[in-house]
Amino acid sequence: MNALMDAVRAGRTAEAVSLLDEMTDAERRAVFGELKALRKELRAAPWDAGSRRAYPPLYVAGVACQTGAAAVAAWIAAADMRWSRTSPALLLRILGDRDPKWLADVTHRLAERPASSGVPYELMAGLVRLSGCPVPTTDAYVRGWLGHIGATWQREETVLDRLRQDPYLPQLVAALFETDDIGGFFGWLAGDGPNSWYGALSRLAAEGTLDRGAMIDACVARLLRGGTTADQRAFLRLLKDLSLTAEEQRARIADWLALASDAVSPVASHAQSVLGALALDGGLTPRQLAEMSDAVLFRPEKKLVRAQLVLLRKILTRDASTAEELLPAVAQAFGHEDSEVQERALKLVERHLKKVESEDVRAELASAADQLIPALRVRAVRTLGAEQAGPEPVAYAEVLPLAPEPVRLAPAPETAAELAEEVGALMATEGDVAAFERALDGLVRHAHRDRDVLLEALTPVVARRWWNSTDPRYVMRADDHFGRADRIYNAADGLDLLLATLHGRVHTATLLRSVQQGTAGTACVHSPLSRAFEARLWEVSYRLRTEPLPFLLSTPTWSTGLLEPDELVDRLAEYVRLDARVGEADFAQALLRVRREDRAAAETAAERAAALGTTEGARLARRLTHRGPDLPVERRRTSGNRILLEYGELPELQEDFPAEFRPLGRPVSVYRERWYCYHWSGDIRRHWLALLPERRELVAVRLLRDVSTAAVDDARGAAAFLPLLAESGGAAGEAVHLCLAYGLGARHPEDRLAAVDALLTLAARGQLDAARLGADLGQLIRRGAVKPVRLAESARTAAATGANATVWEMLRHTLPVLLAELAVGGANTPARGLGDLLAVAAECAERCGARGELPHLAQAAQRRGASRLVSQARRLRIALTLEPREIVNSLTKGA
Structure with missing residues (x-):
């Protein structure tokens, strides 16, 4: 037994097999305990040279030294054994002397495993031969059989030849039609040409080797059952080949x-x-x-x-x-x-x-x-x-969804146990702004109140976090990880930083260095947003270690990130009472979030803030009474086929703000900024919007190129944040409307649907400038950044909700740009999909009773032919220029 373990550890598979052949059943059972202990040892370092060497003989020895069919099947299919690269022939030799009934049990247990277990088909097929059992028709076995038969490159045979040699051909072909989602795999393997599966099966059916009638019935039944398009295409192709x-x-x-x-x-x-x-x-x-x-x-x-x-x-x-x-x-x-x-x-x-x-x-x-x-x-x-x-049209009523209302944040959890549950859920789901802010404030409050109770409650939450490992060989130390400037990709990473700090995994010097130096090294168009978001997290982490804050000043009142001024004054007053030192980044974030739109409430709160007699109270009072411009000077620029924006400087955000927040007020340039960076996470965008809840334009201008990729580069998910942008506060200007325009022309349906949600939200809030949006869309289509057929799908979806007048007002300013191009370019230059866009416009105009002239529409309607573009132009012209009674008269006269 000692010799066997030495051979296994040394990776000498042939010697281990020879020793196993000489051992009795009792000796094999006795050594199995040591094999299990070795397996547990190897799991700790599966990619070590010693582990890779030991796995093949360990795999074989574990199969040989067990007597239970379930145990052997579990050992063979185990994930940690999958990469042992032991040949099926060797396993068949080890198992060849077992009872046929026992082998049949192992065979069917292996076949019932999911295909992802990676049990070799050659092993299962060999066990069928050894045991003489009925061939399994499970998903794993059928997929393995398909791959085995289709691997004709391994030998000079065709699929037809290999199928003819298979003794279980009728049973496995019948099982092919009963296996779920096999069509995509089968179709990929089938291919075309003389060596295809389709040709082979139809040939076997034609010559009588397979029952042709049964195959036809099975094909039709599979198509009637439904499934994915790939699945259905494969069986449809086979049905066609059966002629x-x-x-x-x-x-x-x-x-x-x-x-x-x-x-x-x-x-x-x-x-x-x-x-x-x-x-x-x-x-x-x-x-x-x-x-x-x-x-x-x-x-x-x-x-x-x-x-x-x-x-x-x-x-x-x-x-x-x-x-x-x-x-x-x-x-x-x-x-x-x-x-x-x-x-x-x-x-x-x-x-x-x-x-x-x-x-x-x-x-x-x-x-x-x-x-x-x-x-x-x-x-x-x-x-x-x-x-x-009737002679008079029915009065049209626009149907828009109810404008979403912000939700007031609930107070932080009262107990550490409740807080731990919420933090655990947040780490798993990357929840919204409200959940993140409540968790952040809760961690600060409970760390200040009773750090030991908090740490005990968080034990199950941090048990499986990567930074909580005790093995320094395979997991990067949290201090090294978080010490880099580009390690907070999303809100969950921010919580990881706080939790690692609470548990002593990040050095105080690292936290201090990050607070003092910030993340200035990661310069890109998003960095002003990311630096401001991360600065508060670094400061909170540092204060948790050195001087815990009693609570956060910047926790918003509403789910959009907005903070009520009276609430912020109350918090500052409590800080004065507690003689607590205000966090610089925390207070800066609070100033950016405080609501100033209600001037009366802002002035009242400003008087209270000034009466506190503190530096922070005076800064808040100045902030609330400031009357300067909310947005900087803007300028349109083009980059390829994109239309982008540049913003000038905003002095207000340069004064009285920490260094990490000042870039928010600095100019935004199309050509000087770096657009490609590590800020790829879509989750972080909702938190950037909550940084400036009354100035969404400052966020939108920095995300404009990102969302343009949804239309120009066919990126997926780039427009997902648009509904949150529409729900945010502040003016909806050029940047917001350009973001919306790109989203409406996105490649993927889910991005277009998000843009439609944003469009309807802005319309319901009375913040949509349909004329501006329509003109932007016309220019983007003219430049090739947006495809008319995609815009038509978005417009049709929005109109289907009842927003016909809104969609018409948008298209009323889009179509003239495209029709003018058509009039100038002649008969051979219509934009692809323009007919679809005209169809949506005509339907909206008919439903909402729009009237009036549309520039260049008459020329399009007078073109020769009966193309979709011409017919829909005529339809739109009739809807816009004739009253119902006039339509009747014109048609009656044969006009």
Whole structure:
């Protein structure tokens, strides 16, 4: 046994195997305790040279020295054993003399492990051969089988050859259709060409090796079950390669109808094409075709809807007797969001209406015309006999969401145990500004009140923090880590600094150096914000070690970061009573947060502050009564296809503020500032907004290039902070509106949705300058920074909430810039997506009753052709220039 342990520690696998062969079962069981102890020892330093050397023989010995099937399976699949690189053949040799029933138990236990466990397929397949058990059909086994069969580069064989040699082919192919989310992996392995999985399986089905009917049924059933697009594409490709006959297609009409209705777009398109071919060959009854149309015409994909209308036109042209059955189905498209689809459907109904004799059907068609856009609805009055709209439009009422109200912060937790719970939750979730500020103030208060009780309560919170390790070899010491100027990436890092300080992991000299020197070395466009945020954290940490503060002066009153002036005066008075020394950075942050918008309340609080007779009281009084400009002089600059802003100096923030806060008032330059830095965390932006809760422009101008990447560089998440920017205070000027413009043109839907939330919030608060925003969007589109099709999606989403007038007012100032470019550039230069933008504008104008001239719209409406751009320009022109009664008259006269 000693020789075996020496061989294992030395990494001599062959010697360990030879010794294991000579040992009895009792001797193997006896040595297993030492193997477990060695495994525990290696876990402490898994990447040491000695550990890497010992793991392979340890892996083999642990398998050989256990008798329980569950224990052996757990040892084989253990995460720390995964990188031992022991060959499956060696394990099969070790296990080869065991009872077949025992081996079958191990096999199925390994197969039931998740695929992420990394159990080699070769091992599981070898155990199946040794035990003679039924082949497992679990997720891990099927995925392993796919990878094994597909690895044809290892030998001169094709996928077809390897499948033909597999004795368990029928069972594993059947399992392929039952395995969740396998399509993406299968499709990636399948590839194209003669050596593809698709070709191999269809060939085996054609020659009878696999049951063709069962495979077709399994494919269709898998598509009906639904799943991700990648999953569905793989099985759709296989179904197509099976080349169904007309009889096989007719036998599954109900399945095609269900797929055309509810499946993902590629599958629905295939089902539609199959049903269309059957319909043209007489394989579908008019009722079945109408049922199909009812489903497809409600789908959002315009391609599917248009294809269905084409199919219906062909059937109606061929067989007049189907009109009474099919035209009501066509009328379902009257309610489609795309006006061009509505017009196509109306033309189809108009063309075949004379074939309808039933008055009930005609009445149904006339009733459905109420869903049409106004111009088409008036046309339907003349052609379908629809009920005419009243001469006066219905009064429009804009629907905007309720403006979000700030929430008053609750007091810091009363007990250390409650505080510890909140700190633990905050470290796990990176909560909002309110949660962070309450936790920060709570740590200061309880450290001042009873440090030992606080430390005891925080024990479970810090138990697993990286800086709390006792092993200096593998974890960087907290003092070295926090001693660097760029180590506070987000609010959780700030709390880590405070907790590490409380537990003595950061030296006092390091804290003092950071308080005195700050983070001036990390100069970038964000550094004024990050330096001010971090300065208070360093100061609080230093005071925790040297002279604990009784509480923080800068804790906000509201969730936006705003601090009520009377509350700050009360806190200063309490500091005077306690004879406590005010923290310089803490008080500077309080001055930036104090509310000055209510001039009457500010002046009253200023009188109280001056009466305190302290330096801080006098500074607060000056701050509250200051009447200088809130924002510096601004200037627009361009950088590539971006429009950015530069700000001048703001003297107010240069006076009476510590060095780490003064950069907030210094100029912002487009070309001198460094834009790429370590401030990548989106979480920190909400805390930057809370630094200056009444001056969001000063934050927005420094984040403008970041949010522009969402539109220009297709970055994800760069616009996520926009709703918080809209909820913040102060003027919503050039920087805020440019940020919003970039967000509305973002590449990713979640960023566009955040921008729409911000747009509606600003509109609900009466702070949106739609004309400025629209003009900015026009210029950004003209420069190529924003794509019209993305803006159209954002505008459509905002309009769908009921904000039609707001969206129209924005687009009313965007479109003239683009239409002017079109008028100057000629017929071949329309911006891609301009037709979609005109469609949204037309719908908003129709809904809110907008009237008036739009520059350059007439030229676009008079262009030749029937493109989407031209048709939507004509629609918008009609909506803007004619009253409802005039529309009726013009159409009646044939205009």
